[in-house]
Amino acid sequence: MKKYLICLLAFSFQTIATQDIKPDFDIIQKPILFDQQRKDLTLEYMQAHYGIVQDEPTIKPTMITVHWTVIPTFEKTFNAFNSATLPAARSKISSAGALNVSSQFVIDRDGTIYQLMPETIMARHVIGLNYTAIGIENIADGDSLPMTDAQLEANTKLIKYLARKYPIDYVFGHSEYQHFKGTPLWKEKDDNYLTEKNDPDAEFMGKLRSRLTDLKLSPLPN
Template sequence: MKKRYFIVLVLCLSWIGISVAAGQTFRIFEKPILFNEERTQLSLEYLKNRHGIEKETATITPQMVVVHWTAVSTLESTFDVFNPVHLGGRPELTAASNLNVSAHFLVDRDGVIFRLLPDTTFARHTIGLNYMAIGIENIGGPDAPLTRAQLKANAELIRYLQKKYPITYVIGHHEYYAFQGTPLWKETDPDYITQKQDPGDRFMKRLRKRLRDLDVKSKPE
C-alpha cells in the first residue's frame, strides 16, 4: 500500500511540473510573435544578404545562447516591439534590413519565461551570429538591473536548451565582438556593428557561476 501511494505521489508531482530530484519548478509559457510569410521571406533574405547563407527555410542550428536585456520596462511593451514584421525607428539597423528584431525567449522580472519563437526559428538579435544563436531577452536595463529570479530562470533555461542542442557558447550581448574575425562570424559588411552593454559583466559572471558544470565557452578559442 505504501509503495502504491509513493508511485501515485511521484506521478502527480511530475504532472504539475515539479522536479522531485531538483526540488524546483521549470515552465515555459508560449507567447508567439507574428511569423508570417513576409517575415519568413525577410528572414531568408537576411540569412543570404547579411550572413551569406542560402536556405529554403528560416531556421537555425543552435550552437550558442546570447543573453540580452530589453531596455523596455514591461513584458507587454517588449512584446509589442518584437511582434511587428518590420523594424521601425532604428536607422542604424534598418539600413541593413527591414526585418524586425526579435528573440526566442523573454524572461519577465519575476523569472517567468515566455517563448516568442520556436527554438530553431531564425531571429534577428545579434549581428554576425544570428544564424547559430538562440536569443534570451530579459525585462530590464541600465536603470532596472536584472533580478535574482531572472538569473535563476536564465540558468534553468540554458540547461534545458543544452540538453536539446549542441550549445557550445553562452555569451552576453555585449560580448559578441569577440567573435569578429573568427570562422563563426558571418556578417557580409565589416562596418556593420553596434555598441552594446547588455546584460553586463556582473550578470554574466553570476550566470556562469551557476553554469560552471556545463561545458560551455564564453569566447572563441
C-alpha cells in the same frame, strides 16, 4: 490567422527530433507573428548577411546570447517584436535590412519565461551570429531596472534546458558578441554593420557563468 498557424506548425515539426526533451519548469508560449512576410525577410537577411541560401529560415543552435530589453515591460517588448518589419525608430540598424528584431525567449522581471519563436527559427538579435544563436531577452535596462535574482535563476534553468537539447558551445552577453569577429563562427558580410552593446552587465554574466560550469562551455574567443 489560419496561414500563420500552419506556418508555425510546420516550423514546430522541424524540431521534432528534440521534442522528447521537456523542461521541468514552465515556459509560457506567446508566439509573435511569423507570417509569410517575416519568413521572406528572414530568408533575405540570412542570404544578405551570411551568404546562407535555404528554403526555410531554420538555424542549428550552438550558442546562446543573453540580452536586456531596455523596454520596461513584457507587454511592450512583445509589441515591439511582433511586427515583421523594423520600426522607423530603429534607424541605426535599418540600413542592414527591414526584418524586425526579436528573440526566441523573453524573461520577465519575476522570472517568468516566455517563448516567442521556435528555438530553431532565426531571430534578429545579434549581429554576425543570428544563424546559430538562440536569443534570451530580459526585461531590464541595467539602470532603473537592474537584472533580478529571479531572472538569474530563470536564465540558468532555461540555458541548461537548451543545452540538453542542442550542442551549445557558448553562452555570452550581447556586449560580448564582437569577440567572435575574425573567427569561423562570424558570418557577417558587411564589415560596417556593428553596434556597441552593454547588456547584460558584467556582474550578472559572472553570476550566470558560475551557475553554468557543469555545462563545460567553451571560453569566449580572445
